[in-house]
Amino acid sequence: MNKTEKQIQNQLIPVVLKQVAIQDSFWSARERNVIETVVPYQWDALNDAIPGAEPSHTIENFRIAAGDSQGEYYGMVFQDSDLGKWLETVGFVLSKKRDPQLEKIADDVIDLLGRAQQSDGYLNTYYTVKEPGARWTNLRDNHELYCAGHLMEAAVAYYEATGKKKFLDIMCRYADYIATVFGSEEDKTRGYDGHPEIELALVKLYQATGNRAYLELSKYFVDERGQQPHYFDLEAQAREEVLSPNKKKRLYDYFQAHLPVREQKTAEGHSVRAVYLYSAMTDLAADYNDAELFDACKALWKDTVQSKMYVTGGIGSSAYEERFTVPFDLPNDRAYTETCAAIGLMFWAQRMLQVEKDREYADVMELALYNGVLSGISLDGRSYFYVNPLEVWPATANFRNDMSTVKVTRQPWFGCACCPPNIARLIASLGQYIYSTDPGNSELYVHLYIGSALELELGGQTVKLQQQTNYPWDGRAALEIALEQAAPFTIALRMPGWCSSAKISVNGQEITDSVQEKGYVKINRTWQDGDRIELAMEIPVQLVRSHPDVRENAGKVALQRGPVVYCLEEIDNGPNLQDIVLSSDAEFDVEFDAQLLGGVTVLTGEATRSDIKADDSRLYTTQAYSRVPAAIKAIPYFAWSNRTPGEMTVWIRSQ
């Protein structure tokens, strides 16, 4: 089979952030929260100005590296990346609306970055301050290129928002320097980072600058990964490192460096690293029209979503090494499901979607967004889950050592603060996940139903689109088109996987002859100014079951409505949620409660519970407990732990 005959390239181009303004009943408040609360809060955190929170020292590290301040490096080896994620968020925020005050702070810190940069372009505070002279001696563990990648992503976002080039130039200098150090040429080191990130960042740097050297450097990093002789072995020998046998076990799987990437068929190791790598692989497969690489992406995708993904879109079921484990090993009460991993899954899903135009990718992207990602942040934006379990038993989780990573309430900040800035940048950049275009075929794709105003060039003229919806609580969306003159093009609307019945009308006229391709209904016509598309999707409460191989969910169902997965909390349902049993044809009342949890749609229904007599002290019995009716109330999973802490479960026993 000649694989190169296959055409692998981006079919779609995401509509960029600047062209989309979110105006949405669900998301605008969250976006505002990021802009007004999270960005200032995280700036304070980076500056150690939050009483009671673990110190970050991030800005101080840069000051010391720049010679502006005296002191010692403090924090994780990847502390620089927190500033990268924050500046990237600032870039996204400014792309919506310039803000001179915020821009001043950002420009000042960019100046600081410039001063911290070494004369050869190198920019990393850990090695500059703490281990000068030891650069590039431990790529496996020390996140040097990872930090570079986050700063590159930030530079691109800041440049695209403001047009200011200083930050971009700093990072291009750094990238140029990196390209002199690493590569397959004789005079270069054949290294790559233990934590993938720079690979996808270099693709963005290439897209922003047009400099193909960055794309090629990314391709080098991806293709070198896992080759023999193994770079991590060589570098460990050079360090004279002695590893414990336990540490050696599955060592390279952890880094997705156990095999050359094209030979990797199963999702292994640290789940955030995995999806960052797979994102870059997907970018490169498209940019290089590399069918073999895309085949690897598809195999990895299949393995992930068919055997290693929670119903919330969370991934990575082991706290130890924050990693994937074995197929169908998805414990709910010890789920790790790091917020960053769900975010990374969105990154990857979006990239797969541009190549394949298949709603499956958008379904996963949306599932992760409304569940595994959004659960990571409190409603007020001030506290965060790093770990997102699907079942919590406070007394047990607070006691057992094997559940020590499970927290019952969100925390204000973390010493390892990867998740809070990651979720902030995701929400601030949500606009770029909603639409794509296929310019060659004059197609506009609508992936997500989020109220928004879009302005783009299509068919040689400016097209404006206004999307209105109460999604995810309501399955209806209206799209109004504004055009200078009538024009033929296609609007492709995603029919989510959860939706079995929908009606579409244009200007009140139901469309019955539309074509559906891989989950997108394509409406091809000559559009007039003022045309209005109305989509009405049925959005029933669904009882979701797992594949029988997921033993933790055997005999249980999850409640889902639209993209939103529900859970039971103790505050609504009393203790011992595992005793609740739904009938297999359970029905639910659906009601929007504007007063609850910032406004959520609540499900109420009937179930049963054991009839436990007060004096029943038998731990084991041959008598079956009789069952009594019990009213239950389910709330969206993302909103759990915003009231009195207590038990929570997503999976509910079912007859």
Add this chain to the structure above:
Amino acid sequence: MNKTEKQIQNQLIPVVLKQVAIQDSFWSARERNVIETVVPYQWDALNDAIPGAEPSHTIENFRIAAGDSQGEYYGMVFQDSDLGKWLETVGFVLSKKRDPQLEKIADDVIDLLGRAQQSDGYLNTYYTVKEPGARWTNLRDNHELYCAGHLMEAAVAYYEATGKKKFLDIMCRYADYIATVFGSEEDKTRGYDGHPEIELALVKLYQATGNRAYLELSKYFVDERGQQPHYFDLEAQAREEVLSPNKKKRLYDYFQAHLPVREQKTAEGHSVRAVYLYSAMTDLAADYNDAELFDACKALWKDTVQSKMYVTGGIGSSAYEERFTVPFDLPNDRAYTETCAAIGLMFWAQRMLQVEKDREYADVMELALYNGVLSGISLDGRSYFYVNPLEVWPATANFRNDMSTVKVTRQPWFGCACCPPNIARLIASLGQYIYSTDPGNSELYVHLYIGSALELELGGQTVKLQQQTNYPWDGRAALEIALEQAAPFTIALRMPGWCSSAKISVNGQEITDSVQEKGYVKINRTWQDGDRIELAMEIPVQLVRSHPDVRENAGKVALQRGPVVYCLEEIDNGPNLQDIVLSSDAEFDVEFDAQLLGGVTVLTGEATRSDIKADDSRLYTTQAYSRVPAAIKAIPYFAWSNRTPGEMTVWIRSQ
């Protein structure tokens, strides 16, 4: 309430080992296995003569301490106790039948012990060899008194079997010395061991020697525990120890030293330590007629068996710190349930039984014996489980760090080899758990149905009793009495908690007017030589359910027949055992298979499984899987993992 008014004392006296000879279809082979295989094997282990096993160095440590050999101490700080447990087993073995060859080995090693003993009576190889001068500086962690206790127990067993006093004298000298060091008097140290054991051993030493000082020393250790100022604090200060905050968490709970023992109402901490302590507390409550102490024992018993015991009689659900956790936290796939803890629960249950004559204690003792204890040893006696999970998924358990203590197959020996010698001494001493007497009331109690020949003094003459049974596979037992002359006394037969219907006859005549007291049917008559009691208990397959607060067992049943808990293994039932569902009125065929697993009764029945199509790759679906009939086969839990390793589960889903 004047607690001292209550009469708390041993109502019963166990019939000692020498008076009982096990002649049983189930146990004799196991006893023989211990005598012929385990005792020699463990002797080799203590002498580092087993190729491939972790070295023990136990004997060599004693040689070095005695000056017979040069070298350094090696092994756990409590390595001496392995010799204690082995010698105790030898004592039990010799009490059945003297064996000059084995006795020679034992006498030689006892001589070695004598040479290793210091001039003041002290006897501990770790402190003699490795830290001379540092005796009694870390009672909390270093098991000094614990090792002494195990050697004392051994000395008593060896003396009772052989009449030889040398070992007993060595240990009395050591005990006498210990009594000069520890006590509540001004000139003594108010210490006690982090690992209870010496307390129950001193009671045995008192019983063997009649020296009440040993009982009083035991009482001192028990009563001092958890008092303020806290001895472990004082001792840690003297060591200038700095503890990490994590280590400090629940520090004294772990040692059952968080409160004075009379104030302890819940079972906490390391489960083996707990039941060893509770055993001594029960002994002392009886010996001192101490109602307050016995009330604490009863509260602890209730807490243990009503909220912290597995259906197998296993206890201690957390691998971390091998401890009890919170009520109803009984995960099956991460059960720790150390073999030693189930053995310790038997010790405690037997002691409670002598005080209260209530079958509840015998039920727990028997449950632990046939399940949580016996699962610790392979059928050939050559490999052992330290950890006894109730559910095993090899791929997951072998991968996940939070299941790292769960082994899929028994191991030949352990660096921390507490369980193998413990199970050996339990099996070798099983004879003493079967019968008790109440001499004041001329009563003979039959607690366990195990084929055996008993000879004892009752009502002024020698009574012989021959018990015949195929228990636990059969609920029938026959007891034949041999007497010199007719005599009136009572035989009390335990009606196990699992038995709802039984018939008793004497010489073929059914007894219908017998009195049942706390689960014992009392047959009071003037017995004639040759009288024969026949007991026929119905022994149906029972579907056991947990209290609904045990969330891991919600919707599941365990199969039990008589005292034997069953499990499903993959080799009989295919993979994914969690997919199997029993109907709530499931019935089983019961058949003894002499060829299987050394001869076991097997249960076969009908259940259902999901109908999974080969091409079904959906991880989540709104479609319910259809169910198809599936034959299932259950084997006794204790016999699992003696064939091809694979999945195993005790708890089975039920409609």
